[in-house]
């Protein structure tokens with residue numbers, strides 16, 4: 001009797017581990033595979049199994065699991081309590097390497113030819129200096145896209161993020177017309193970039209994956225990374241530390257290497273937001289391209305020649 | 312018969328194109344991330360515009376006691392009903408996920424102008440159908456009386472729809488009253504449908520749409536294209552059903568005066584819409600306006616202005632121009648000009664976003680509708696014409712009872 005029970009526990013346990021492994025990342029460095037030999041400690045712990053039964057296992061089987069428990073749609077719509085995310089983009093450091101774009105597109109399986117982060121070649125007028133301007137979703141506090149969405153498929157969370165529920169979006173594209181920053185892209189066809197197993201996953205408003213045919217997509221400020229204690233993909237991908245991400249309630253932003261007090265940074269470097277006159281109140285701030293680390297010209301080779309003609 | 316056949320074929324081609332769109336997604340269109348609305352939306356605006364004429368000719372004229380318009384009320388009303396039906400359909404066609412249409416009702420948020428449009432267009436459709444149906448009742452009775460003239464099946468339809476109508480004094484009183492009530496309610500609703508449609512654009516920040524002039528501009532344009540369409544329909548029905556006795560030259564003369572007034576009104580709003588921003592030439596507006604005046608869209612722009620407004624004004628200002636044939640030509644010009652005008656309202660603006668268009672494939676910088684888009688747009692037009700055609704086959708296109716009453720009144724007056 002005792003024996004039989006143990007084997008059942010083992011079975012359940014391996015089941016749990018298998019699920020954990022599936023939701024984890026690559027096979028090679030999978031931390032969740034049960035080790036061949038586990039030295040039993042003899043100390044037992046009680047756990048609640050997935051089927052709702054209380055089970056008892058040896059402590060040695062316990063491993064830290066960094067993967068987050070799946071969030072419900074309501075939780076994803078609420079956002080992370082007590083946070084108010086902010087981004088600072090330092091134009092003086094950008095040389096149009098497009099690493100941010102690459103890693104973002106890769107992480108979200110963005111369709112070929114589209115991107116959620118765009119690096120604009122900007123020049124205000126003939127005699128002013130051109131510069132590179134990475135543009136993400138501005139996560140406005142008065143988001144025009146949210147105002148016009150008929151079904152609450154694009155919504156504002158309490159942590160400031162404007163997210164999209166691709167399971168609800170009807171694909172009317174009103175939000176695209178309403179966004180003055182032209183940040184939104186549309187899945188004109190069945191996404192071709194997404195691996196089959198990712199496609200099978202449930203859509204999450206926090207990862208914005210997997211994108212769905214006939215719905216709209218855009219930068220989501222990567223709250224899933226924040227929950228894991230990491231930075232958004234664009235932030236960590238930029239070797240020049242252009243992007244700084246943080247929480248306005250803590251008054252701090254970081255690019256991974258350096259951390260600044262947000263208010264000091266904005267004051268000392270004369271930070272500003274795009275199209276302030278529209279009243280959209282973006283969560284993304286820019287530091288002007290003064291005393292640059294790189295000349296504008298160093299980025300030209302990375303830009304499509306047709307995109308060098310600025311209005 | 313050939314006419315109906317052609318319409319059915321165009322409709323079927325449109326259906327096939329839509330099947331392809333459902334299967335492969337909106338990728339079969341040439342809309343992309345910048346031009347995210349194309350001829351589906353301009354067609355939608357066009358249909359909503361045309362449908363406004365129902366309220367003008369049936370309601371405003373009726374309330375203003377404009378008696379001469381009686382024979383053309385039904386033409387106006389069926390144009391309104393069929394156009395508004397296809398306006399609703401084309402919006403669904405434009406959706407990326409049409410199967411989620413119900414979300415609009417389950418998760419609908421009243422702050423979105425789309426919801427306002429759904430509400431007012433729904434209301435307008437119901438009132439328009441009633442305005443078509445109620446005045447039809449006495450005619451149905453006449454049709455049932457002369458049943459040898461119509462087939463068995465049609466008779467069943469007439470009976471189903473109108474057998475309860477006995478034509479008693481009381482019934483006439485009720486119908487009179489309800490028609491008046493409908494006429495009064497349809498006018499604000501009509502203004503709403505097109506104002507709200509204009510707000511789909513005017514509530515955004517884009518140069519060319521961000522205008523407080525838009526509501527009035529859209530409504531004046533709508534009355535114009537609707538009146539143009541009625542003139543065309545008057546001419547065609549008069550020809551094919553030999554209605555010269557009922558739709559007389561007098562009707563054309565009077566419609567001509569109204570159309571020329573509407574043309575001038577619309578031209579006035581156009582001048583407002585283009586001249587004022589052009590005077591200032593703000594940076595964001597400049598690219599858009601220059602594209603219309605001298606750039607990529609100039610040919611279409613000046614075509615729409617001259618063929619859709621200026622030439623009809625010139626034709627219709629002359630008495631000779633208000634004869635049936637020149638009126639018909641002016642009407643066709645107005646309708647075609649109006650279609651291109653709607654295209655110009657939607658597309659050029661989207662090609663001039665506030666941040667420069669960059670980091671997208673070359674194809675995203677331009678827009679020309681794909682064959683599927685053309686097929687669907689043409690199919691929807693064919694659908695509108697088909698409804699009108701079939702309606703005219705089944706029901707009297709001239710209100711019999713009302714025209715008789717009006718003739719009587721006229722005779723008594725003389």
Ligand code: SF4
Nearest residue numbers: 149169170172173175
């Ligand atoms: S496309 Fe989707 S997210 Fe955008 S407004 Fe329409 S329903 Fe909302």
